[in-house]
Amino acid sequence: MTHVDSVVQQALAAKQAARKWALLSTEQKNAALRKIAQQLLENESTILAANEQDLAAAANNQYPQAYLDRLRLNHQRVLDLANSLEELAALPDPIGEEVAQWQRADGLSFRQIRVPLGVIGMIYEARPNVTIDAAAIALKTGNAIVLRGSRTARQTNQSLTASIQQALRSLDLPEEAVQYLTADQREAVDTLCTLNGLIDVIIPRGGADLINRVVKTSTVPVLVTGVGNCHLFVDQSADPDKAIPIVINAKTSRPAVCNAAEKLLLHKNWPYSERLLTELAAAGVQLRACPLTREQHPELAHLLQSATDADWDTEYLDLIIAVRTVADLDEALQHIEQHSTGHSEAIITEDTGKAARFLGAVDAAAVYHNASTRFTDGGEFGFGAEFGISTQKIHARGPMGLTALTSTKYLIVGNGHIR
Structure with a gap:
């Protein structure tokens, strides 16, 4: 199977899972988040062992200490991730929220409600906590997500994703809603960024080079998380x-x-x-x-x-x-x-x-x-886990919490109305 076929297959599976996930109740989604938190703690030794492999490889390749700090997990950071999932589960669910409602003089009524975006493509560097934060916010808002982190964090990210999928399986929920891109080629990211119809939005999170590459390559809409000068x-x-x-x-x-x-x-x-x-x-x-x-x-x-x-x-x-x-x-x-x-x-x-x-x-x-x-952080703003900091002005800006991964649709109810 080519890397293109592999990426398309994963995106298609995510699309199918997103349809099911969008119909889950708030209680089901919150139960999933709490189960993932529990699974992270149960699998901590496995996760930290994978992280040690990534850290050793990065150190051997002479990555700077600041980079190693972003890459590193430890007991406290795993515990923080589990706690952030519990906090996110306790937050109100934005899906189905009524944004506006009105009625015309002829009785035709309108409601605008929040709905999931669909399938998120997340491309990020170094920080493995993004794997959990991004997946959790996607699931809470009824979305599916395809993740791709940097090669330096591959073992950690795959271990974290496996824990998420293990938790979802135990609740008989579609584990394909959270996937880690298996194709290792650099071109796999380019493929993900051009899967219009399967991926609804691409979110790059990392340095300027990564963000600029995604913006230039992607035919899927991009939600930019910019650098912080x-x-x-x-x-x-x-x-x-x-x-x-x-x-x-x-x-x-x-x-x-x-x-x-x-x-x-x-x-x-x-x-x-x-x-x-x-x-x-x-x-x-x-x-x-x-x-x-x-x-x-x-x-x-x-x-x-x-x-x-x-x-x-x-x-x-x-x-x-x-x-x-x-x-x-x-x-x-x-x-x-x-x-x-x-x-x-x-x-x-x-x-x-x-x-x-x-x-x-x-x-x-x-x-x-x-x-x-x-x-400037989703947790400090009271948003729970954070998807990144958007520096653009369209759709979302600043720390991106739950509502940043929603869209809206209009429900119009008539009684034989014609135009």
Whole structure:
């Protein structure tokens, strides 16, 4: 069987399963999620053994530590995945929800309700937790899903998918609703992206290269989860007791994720810049600074590397941050407009007027005042498990929870009406 035949066969099986899954009750879907959570815990040793194989291979191929962190599972992360499934099961089911209803003067009535999208194609890199998060949200919303992760996480992803399918079989539910693409060829992804009629939407989640490739290749509609070149602007009036912990958290709490801060914009008259930069360096952050920042802080010359033009557009996903000193809010806004990827941007200030202007002017999925960008996450937003962070403006934007994987349809009831 060729890789094309294999992909088509899996997509067709998913399409058939999606028809059945869309008709399940909320109770059946929630029972499936809870069973998957239980199965993950029962299969933890097998899952972690598979993950160790992937980690060893990635380490041998000299992948950076930040990448290995995204790839790694441990007991706590498996437990977190199981807990997220329980939390998702407790959330309201959006399928069948009435979005709007009205009636014409002649008695013809209209209802708009939420329905599943159908079959999701999910292409992602490194992070095996996406296997569970994506599958869980798809199942909760009555969809089927075909998954394809990176080769570096193959053993882990296949083990996680096997656990999901084992749970579904035990409940006599169609296990084909969650599949992992078996064809290993790179071209298998291209095939998946062109299966119009079988796949309803493609969602790429990873670096810029992956996303750009999918967008250019796909004939199926693409729901883009973009990269996170996230900025923090520390204004002149920023309270250092707020600003410094926020910046440290946004950069260091988990630098390998897309909501971590990558750029720091400092107001030239903020009196605590030296203290902040020193604390960042002490936390292990490499500082790449603009000429003005280096000029203003000669005492930190040993800590401040020179930033290049490329730094302002780079998503490091590592303990690195580029620092620019700006004259005012206008210059900060101009910089963000030029370099933002539309993910998450933040202002730290005690000036409510400047905060309001920043919140209104910045064009991003999530815009913060006096809070870390690390909150851009489905769980933190109260959505349960998350499908990714959408940086586009059509259909879904920001953390994608349950409603992002739904569409709507209209139900029209008449009594012999003709036009």
